[in-house]
Amino acid sequence: MLGMAWAGSRDFVHLYLEPPGWEASPGQFVMLRPSAWGFDPLWPRPFSICEKTPEYLRLFIQVVGRGTSLLRSAAPDSEIVLWGPLGKGFRIPVQHPLLILAGGMGIAPFVGMCKTHPHPERINLLFGHRLGLEHYPLDELPGKIRKESMRQSTPEDLVDFSGVLQERIRDFAPRGEILACGPMPFLRVVQRHVLESNARAQLSVETRMACGVGACLGCVIKTRNGEMLQTCVHGPVFDARELVLQ
């Protein structure tokens, strides 16, 4: 580990790690397991790659449970075993306009991609969030990106957000590719509007995962033809038409 920074509160952590020798595509993830964990917690933890530069690999993590809490309190120069890049990331057609739909921590896989995209002016971003914007790395994205953010604090806000999602998806559908990442209820709404508008969209899903290499069969997600596919190797990014989101 190289270092750690907090954003907005102690529950939002940017973890900086020594850069690995590989290249990753946006949406791919890594598995982390601090050596100090011993047998408990047992599983490594999966995190999408937020940004990779020659200087560091950066992960954006919200503290939600035991593993993330222990990661937050890891010693600054402690050893963390990391492997990756894992899974299938987003296919980015650089010549086409992009509509990025991110919900909360779903912003993570888009940060590095937005900062290195050759045509940021072709990117539209709609960001939905529950907590204050100071928790999320939105400001650092290039100014040429058309950014829009909406905070949801009440049930009415959620209805409004769903309406805006529908509108943006419908208007954008004929123009390019939609990329979405966020919590399952958010992805369900996105998927519904995407299918209605016959848009081209890729969704990155989050599931409970043990091994990250396709062996444990814990992270499976149901497809429309009834298959149970491992998110870790067949995803986490899927074609929106492929999935049954429960």
Next chain:
Amino acid sequence: MDTRVELGGLILKNPVMSASGTFGYGLEFSLYGDLQELGAIVVKGLSLKPRAGNPVPRIVETPCGMLNAIGLQNIGAERFLRDKLPLLPWDRTPVVVNLYAQSVQEFGQLAGLLGREPGVAALEVNISCPNVRHGGFQFGQDPAAAAAVTREVKKNSGSRPVIVKLSPNVTDVRTIAKAVQDAGADMLSLINTLGGMAVDVHSRKPRLAGITGGLSGPAIKPVALKMVYQVCRVVDIPVIGLGGICTVDDVLEFILVGAHAVQVGTANFMRPDLIFDLIRDLPEAMSRTGIVSLDEIRGALETSSDRMDPLEKMQNIR
């Protein structure tokens, strides 16, 4: 340093095998190590027809362990033989297939299909999966049913050795072990997962969609060690020990209580290269503890009665 093990007619380079259900079809781990280095590759349980498995959540982390209720999701025996087996290094490392069926007759059919494949070195019969409604479990809990499955598989498996995998969820594992041995099993493997469950107090729901599941990982190692110890004292066929093995010392402990070989299961989820590291570290651990060959320490557990001097022993008898 000799790490080789002779196991029911198979020669293993070392005693470390993968455990079924934790190592996929083997290929998932080929990025993290050389599969040829394993003592044997045991693949995910196969059924005659593909199975979709249980709904999610299927896994929960528990202290030093995990619960699973996967429900034997698998691609089916035929697809395994066609798409996966040819890609495994079966000509250099024994590939053991794990069988799951819902009736004695179906076990026989499956054994017939898998037992005539040149790439299949041995069959492991799963009579102990706690996560499927039919089959598996009921065979593993009843000595007569366990024996019937064993006989049927033996009848159909040709020259392939048959390993029967036992459940710990029984009153006395020795009864089943003996019944299975008498029915012709060439080897035993134990233990499968211990039945367990977890509850979320906030949602008031079980943490597994299947409500109950099987507990595995280092948390169950003491239970596994005891059962392997007990079974090794009452059967004459080789025993493969498994249950929470994560380190080289764990491997040596199971061999000390009488196991011929071991399987590494849930530890594969901690780090995909863990099993390869463990095999690499084994010779050094053996020399550190003064072990020349594994045959030398197999079952060589020194209990307190062995350690007493002859005079003390005599006094004890009185």
